[in-house]
Amino acid sequence: MSPAADTEARRSTRPRADALRNRERIVMAAREMFVEFGPEVPLDDIARRAGVGNATLYRHFPDRDTLIHEVVLFVLTRTTQQAHEAAEEADPFEGLRRFTHAAADERIGALCPLLSGSFDKHFPDLTREGVRLEEAVEALFARAKEAGRLRADVAVGDLLVALSQLTRPLPGTACLSIDRFAHRHLQLFLDGLEAPARSELPGLAATLEDLSSSTP
Template sequence: MRADAQRNRERIVAAAREMFVEQGPDVALDEVARRAGVGNATLYRHFADRQELLRQVTLLVMARVADRAEAARDESDPFEALRRFVHAAAEERVGALSPLISDGIDRDGPELFEERTRLERAVEALMAAGRRRGLLRDDVAVGDLMVAVAQLTRPLPGSDCTDFDGFVHRHLHLFLDGLRPSAQSELPGEPATLEALRRPS
C-alpha cells in the first residue's frame, strides 16, 4: 500500500473510533469520511462495508489496550503497574467500544484472536506479578478485571454529565482498592476467566 493510502486508511479508522464512541456503531459512514478528511469513495475503497470498518476499529482498540498492558510492566510495583494499565484502558474508551466486538464480528478471526491472546497474556502477567508479591487478592482473574473496566467506562444512557471521565477514574480507584488482599469482602462464585466469559450459557 502506498504511504498516502496507508495514511488515509489510518485516518479513517481513527475517525471511526472517535465517532463510534460518540454516536454508536450506526453513525453514517459519510460522516466518518468527512471527519477523516477523505471522500466517500476513499472510505469504500479501503472498507467494503460497515462490518469491515467495525472489525478494524476493534483490532485497533484491542492492540492499543494490549500495548498499554505491556508498557505497564515497566513499573517496579506490580500493583501500580495494574493501576496504570486499568486507567490507561479507560482512556481507550473500552466500555463504549466493547459492544462493537459482539456486533456481527468474527471474534475468532486470526487477527482478532492474536490481539486478544496478546492482551490476555499481558494482563495475566500483571496480575500474576501482583499475586506473587502479595499485593493482589487471589480470588480474581483476568475476566473479573476486564469486565469491571468495560462496565465502569461505559457511558450512562441519557447522561449529560460534563465530567464523566472524572467519575470513571474515581470509580476505578474504588474498584482497584477492592483488589488488594486487605479487602474484607468474600467474593461469591469463582474467578472469571475470559474463556469462561466467552463460553455459551
C-alpha cells in the same frame, strides 16, 4: 525489469503517507464514535468526525464489518502494548493500575458491543492479538498476586468487565465527557482490588473463559 522501473513499481504499490494518515484518522474517529453511539453509528458520521469525505472512508473500508474489524484489531494491539509497558513498573499493583487507566484511554470497553451481534470475530489476526492481550494481562495479575498486592479472589475477567461497564456512556445520556468519570470510578474499583481484601466477594471470579462463552 530495470532497477529504475522496479523502484517505480514498488513506489506505486506502497500506500502514500496521506492515505495512511486518512486511514488512521478514520479508525480513531470510528473508535470514539463506537464508544459514544454504539456499533451502528452511521459511517457518514464517522467520515465527518475524521475530517474526510465519504468516498475516502469507503475506499479504505467498503463496509461496516471491515471497519469494525480494523478498530478491534487496533484497540487490541495498542492495549497489549500498554500491558507490556505496565509490566515494567517496579510495584506490580501500580503496573496493574497503570494498565487499567491506559486500557480505558484505548477504549477497550468498546470491544464488547463491537464483538456482539452479527460481526464475525473469528479471524486469525483478531484471535492471535486477543491471546497476546490475555497473556499480557494474566501476567500482570499473576505478578501482583505473587507480591501480595492483589486480592486472591479476583481474575482478569473481573477487570475486563469493569473496564467495559465503566468506560462507556450511559444509554441515552450522550455523555461525551465520560473520561473524567471513567478514570474516577476505575480508581475506586482498583482500590477494591488491592490486598488485603476488605470484604468477601459474592459469587466466583470472572474468568476469560466465562466471558468468551457468554459472547455470541
